[in-house]
Amino acid sequence: MARTTGSDGEKTEAAVREAAAGLIARYGYEAMSMRRLAAEVGVQAAALYRYFPTKEDLLFTLMREHMEGLIAAWEMARPASAGPEARLAAYVRNHIAFHIERRHSTHVSNMELRSLSHDRLTRILRMRTAYEKELRAILRDGAEAGVFSIEDTGLTAMALIQMMTGVIVWFRPGERLSVAEVTATYLSMTMRLVGARIDIGIPTAPRVPADAQRAL
Amino acid sequence: MARTTGSDGEKTEAAVREAAAGLIARYGYEAMSMRRLAAEVGVQAAALYRYFPTKEDLLFTLMREHMEGLIAAWEMARPASAGPEARLAAYVRNHIAFHIERRHSTHVSNMELRSLSHDRLTRILRMRTAYEKELRAILRDGAEAGVFSIEDTGLTAMALIQMMTGVIVWFRPGERLSVAEVTATYLSMTMRLVGARIDIGIPTAPRVPADAQRAL
DNA sequence: ACGATAATAAAACAAACGTTCAATTAATTC
DNA sequence: GAATTAATTGAACGTTTGTTTTATTATCGT
Structure with missing residues (x-):
């Protein structure tokens, strides 16, 4: 229940950016929850706050x-x-x-x-x-x-x-x-x-x- | 704490429409809360559900x-x-x-x-x-x-x-x-x-x- | 092999959300 | 003027929200 094998900060951040752009474009900024974004990236919501x-x-x-x-x-x-x-x-x-x-x-x-x-x-x-x-x-x-x-x-x-x-x-x-x-x-x-x-x-x-x- | 003097259903509904259009245009649909809309109209949030x-x-x-x-x-x-x-x-x-x-x-x-x-x-x-x-x-x-x-x-x-x-x-x-x-x-x-x-x-x-x- | 650090999970927080319900008062009808 | 209907309040419900904290594990340099 912590760092996962193969996790990489740069890759995660890039994945967050791309997933966020897609979700916001589709559903809107307000409608996109941080949990939904995290799920799209395959990570817990708290992990997002390491990058943004x-x-x-x-x-x-x-x-x-x-x-x-x-x-x-x-x-x-x-x-x-x-x-x-x-x-x-x-x-x-x-x-x-x-x-x-x-x-x-x-x-x-x-x-x-x-x-x-x-x-x-x-x-x-x-x-x-x-x-x-x-x-x-x-x-x-x-x-x-x-x-x-x-x-x-x-x-x-x-x-x-x-x-x-x-x-x-x-x-x-x-x-x-x-x-x-x-x-x-x-x-x-x-x-x-x-x-x-x-x-x-x-x-x-x-x-x-x-x-x-x-x-x- | 109930019906207010001078209240009129048609006027309230029209006011709700107009206020909603303005708020949604400015802040977006998701960002507009029903309480904020109600406040703009000068009414409690529950009153909105009489019309919509x-x-x-x-x-x-x-x-x-x-x-x-x-x-x-x-x-x-x-x-x-x-x-x-x-x-x-x-x-x-x-x-x-x-x-x-x-x-x-x-x-x-x-x-x-x-x-x-x-x-x-x-x-x-x-x-x-x-x-x-x-x-x-x-x-x-x-x-x-x-x-x-x-x-x-x-x-x-x-x-x-x-x-x-x-x-x-x-x-x-x-x-x-x-x-x-x-x-x-x-x-x-x-x-x-x-x-x-x-x-x-x-x-x-x-x-x-x-x-x-x-x-x- | 080991200490340091990077990356994440899990749980919890208060606040705000849409919505419902019962109570209450104004206006209307007879 | 009493009965009825229309309009609204105030409080409450269960969820979901963004964010924080703490603990835990993987990775990397040495």
Whole structure:
């Protein structure tokens, strides 16, 4: 009734993170009890407190690492120097790929913000704002360069992000559409939405050519 | 310690509904206790059970009435016979207006589905699907008539709905933009997104003419 | 082989939860 | 004005919650 054979702190902590993201995504933060989480990991509830002082610490860790991962992914994917269209395309591709790959933590980071304390909420929102600022900069540059037609940069950025993040609500891998197909379609919807004239770079998608593309 | 002067069943029930929508939207269904809700209404927790047998019944009632209201609003707003552009414009206007007006119940209906029992979840999703089907029909008609350029009808419908519903996440009345301005901008973003050539009907918005509208 | 430490189990805590029940008073009906 | 019904209170029930404490065992460095 104590330490079990083969137990390893790092592995347990990783298992807790993953199980927590899954359970919170499915049932919600408040609905997930520490005992249920412990059972999912195959451990007693008290063991969780060796890795996370409180339940909220666990939630905050998941969110912080999600946002850090998102920003890091964008910094890797960001083109060093390119036109607004190419930068926007890179942003869309990175955003959709990241959010589909990390569905659970995306759900957590988007739906459970209200369960954070004021300070921690502020810190997460700061990261989010920094990430969204990148998109606004791209849109502004494109509008000033005359390659985009945008009425309101901030509003367009929010609309695009909501649209893209919404993928995780209905997308299930292995159903009608592949990730590449979804990404390609969202890319052309984005380009049309911002008023870009040409559909730059859909090279990754071996997709059936669109039946009606006259507007471009 | 019993019936209070001036107490009225109908008024209390309405107050419970409204307070519940607000509390659930702010703190989440699981985080809202029946005692907290009762305190908000100015009543004891036991009194709530005169109107709603269980907490989940209350949640389901809020969601069902939200969806019924949304569908009813669309049936009122739907043009009897008009082209796809006008029908799409009506859909967008109705959707945004309804969701901004009923921010709280929208939040509830979108975020708390997982707290419903299987049967009730099915019933709510059925209503939602019926509502979304209207949009898909408009998009399909427009694509077939050649006035829209759409790659994937279902995917475009989901993208539009996510984009429009997302308004409630950041929009706060009385800030930078008015409802009319937001609606007008979303309308033209929608029209561009579906590849419509002309921007039919933005007559309701006394907006500063967009600085860059070259694509239309 | 052994001491130190890492990892866990088991039991317990007070607090909060949804819900029920009997008692009590206001409003309505006849 | 008495009888009936509507609306609510206050107290209580058994569970479940997040968390703490203490004891116990596995692992690792030496």
